[in-house]
Amino acid sequence: MNNRREFLKTAGLATVAVAMGQNVMAAGTKSAAEKSTGKSLTLSKKKISVDDQWDVIVVGGGPGGCTAAISAAREGAKTLLIEAMGQLGGMGTSGMVPAWCPFSDKEKIIYRGLAEKIFTESKKGVPHERANKLDWVSINPEHLMSVYDKFVTESGAKVLFFSRLASVEMSANDTVDALIVANKAGLTAFKAKVYIDATGDGDLAAWAGASFKRGDENGVVQSSTMCFSFADVDSYNYINGPNLHTGNKNSPVFDAVKSGKYPLIDTHFCNNLIGPDVVQFNAGHLVNVDSTDPWALSQGMITGRQIAAQYLAAMQEVQPRTFGGSFLVKTGSLLGVRDSRRIEGDYIFTTEDWVQRRTFEDEIGRNNYYIDVHKANGHDKEAHYGHYKKGESHGIPYRCLTPKGLKNVLTAGRCISTDEDTFGSLRVMPPCLVTGEAAGMAAVHATKQSKNDVHKIDVQLLRKRLKEEGQYFL
Numbered sequence: 001m002n003n004r005r006e007f008l009k010t011a012g013l014a015t016v017a018v019a020m021g022q023n024v025m026a027a028g029t030k031s032a033a034e035k036s037t038g039k040s041l042t043l044s045k046k047k048i049s050v051d052d053q054w055d056v057i058v059v060g061g062g063p064g065g066c067t068a069a070i071s072a073a074r075e076g077a078k079t080l081l082i083e084a085m086g087q088l089g090g091m092g093t094s095g096m097v098p099a100w101c102p103f104s105d106k107e108k109i110i111y112r113g114l115a116e117k118i119f120t121e122s123k124k125g126v127p128h129e130r131a132n133k134l135d136w137v138s139i140n141p142e143h144l145m146s147v148y149d150k151f152v153t154e155s156g157a158k159v160l161f162f163s164r165l166a167s168v169e170m171s172a173n174d175t176v177d178a179l180i181v182a183n184k185a186g187l188t189a190f191k192a193k194v195y196i197d198a199t200g201d202g203d204l205a206a207w208a209g210a211s212f213k214r215g216d217e218n219g220v221v222q223s224s225t226m227c228f229s230f231a232d233v234d235s236y237n238y239i240n241g242p243n244l245h246t247g248n249k250n251s252p253v254f255d256a257v258k259s260g261k262y263p264l265i266d267t268h269f270c271n272n273l274i275g276p277d278v279v280q281f282n283a284g285h286l287v288n289v290d291s292t293d294p295w296a297l298s299q300g301m302i303t304g305r306q307i308a309a310q311y312l313a314a315m316q317e318v319q320p321r322t323f324g325g326s327f328l329v330k331t332g333s334l335l336g337v338r339d340s341r342r343i344e345g346d347y348i349f350t351t352e353d354w355v356q357r358r359t360f361e362d363e364i365g366r367n368n369y370y371i372d373v374h375k376a377n378g379h380d381k382e383a384h385y386g387h388y389k390k391g392e393s394h395g396i397p398y399r400c401l402t403p404k405g406l407k408n409v410l411t412a413g414r415c416i417s418t419d420e421d422t423f424g425s426l427r428v429m430p431p432c433l434v435t436g437e438a439a440g441m442a443a444v445h446a447t448k449q450s451k452n453d454v455h456k457i458d459v460q461l462l463r464k465r466l467k468e469e470g471q472y473f474l
């Protein structure tokens with residue numbers, strides 16, 4: 001077992017997590033399960049069925065994966081979207097994130113194309129929001145799921161739910177041959193010409209051997225959050241009472257935390273009215289959860305639900321008029337994981353690029369979100385880098401979507417190539433929608449122009465097509 005490919009071939013499904021980047025598991029490092037038992041198993045030879053009818057396969061149906069699939073199908077590719085859950089939308093639906101980060105640069109909408117279309121449609125699920133509001137618009141997750149269903153199916157892309165990428169087969173060091181997917185049919189090999197990794201965690205690219213980084217120099221990632229919602233909230237008091245967000249120094253959440261009676265909660269307390277008498281929360285933190293470790297994720301779900309229950313008890317005590325009659329109606333089906341693998345691309349978007357508001361010859365979209373880091377030093381980073389002023393934004397290079405060393409793989413969404421700090425900016429949903437649309441279109445161009453090599457497409461043609469579809473960049 002002297003190189004990472006050899007390791008991938010021989011280790012089988014039990015130990016597919018391999019990486020070459022700094023501060024990550026090195027090739028041959030044992031998975032979490034192996035670490036706990038000290039044992040491993042080589043799978044016996046097993047024939048599985050092959051579905052090779054696809055041009056483009058997207059794995060992960062979050063914001064990045066949905067726009068990737070829609071865009072690939074719209075561009076003429078036979079497209080399959082594989083999703084582990086039973087609904088599309090990723091963190092915005094299964095993870096119950098309650099609001100869209102800003103879509104505007106305070107002058108105009110800057111995340112356009114499919115991003116704008118999906119955003120506009122999602123607003124129909126929150127009719128209490130101002131029609132022309134562009135920033136921090138609430139999300140009704142049930143409605144947003146149906147928006148993604150509609151856009152993806154109308155594009156002609158096929159969706160396969162309850163199906164999880166479990167392993168990657170290579171035909172050459174730089175070429176993915178097939179994806180091994182586990183679902184109720186057992187294991188199936190799915191083949192396409194080009195693959196898009198929109199898993200958030202970068203599972204596909206990492207298992208294909210791409211290098212990546214995760215978290216800071218010690219591998220510590222941003223905190224996760226279990227989002228949740230309360231029903232039967234007194235909307236009148238919620239709207240007219242004190243602002244609960246910690247931007248308000250008189251928020252009652254400070255009293256709740258100070259009381260010491262609710263040891264799992266903290267002052268991270270974002271909240272949005274998502275419908276009549278229903279408030280959804282992005283609140284609390286689970287520190288340094290490794291989302292590629294299923295044991296850590298499992299514990300995160302359990303603790304996350306306990307945190308949600310403590311917030312309810314705390315709010316019933318400190319804001320009885322608003323929350324006295326309310327109950328915890330839903331917690332996320334996915335843990336709200338902010339930070340995971342950043343797959344190294346032909347270009348790594350840097351903090352200097354963000355600070356300089358750089359424009360790139362190969363940019364496929366713009367972004368202006370601040371460097372939003374959920375760690376003990378997060379507020380220092382926000383203060384240090386500041387926020388963009390009115391009208392300011394930076395470009396997102398296409399090269400951040402093309403994993404180094406892999407010919408027929410693209411990334412979309414939060415696993416694209418950035419440094420640690422700019423990840424805090426590019427990880428949020430509007431830019432994820434934008435990178436997805438570009439990746440989907442680029443995948444199709446690679447099948448037509450460059451024998452599936454995503455590094456060799458005509459990027460200016462890609463930009464022209466994206467502009468024709470309404471995307472905004474310089």
Ligand SMILES: Cc1cc2nc3c(=O)[nH]c(=O)nc-3n(C[C@H](O)[C@H](O)[C@H](O)COP(=O)(O)OP(=O)(O)OC[C@H]3O[C@@H](n4cnc5c(N)ncnc54)[C@H](O)[C@@H]3O)c2cc1C
Pocket residue numbers: 059060061062063064065082083084085088089090091092094095097098099100101163164165166198199200201203224225226227282334335336337338412413414415427428429430432
């Ligand atoms: C707590 C929290 C609060 C946030 N707040 C905001 C906010 O207010 N506004 C905002 O705009 N953004 C916010 N974000 C950021 C944003 O929601 C995510 O970064 C964004 O959804 C990432 O999109 P994505 O498509 O890359 O991945 P995700 O949304 O993570 O979706 C990935 C999808 O891939 C699937 N998947 C993963 N692995 C596999 C596999 N092996 N096989 C098959 N399917 C797989 C998952 O089930 C999931 O559906 C927040 C994030 C968190 C966690």
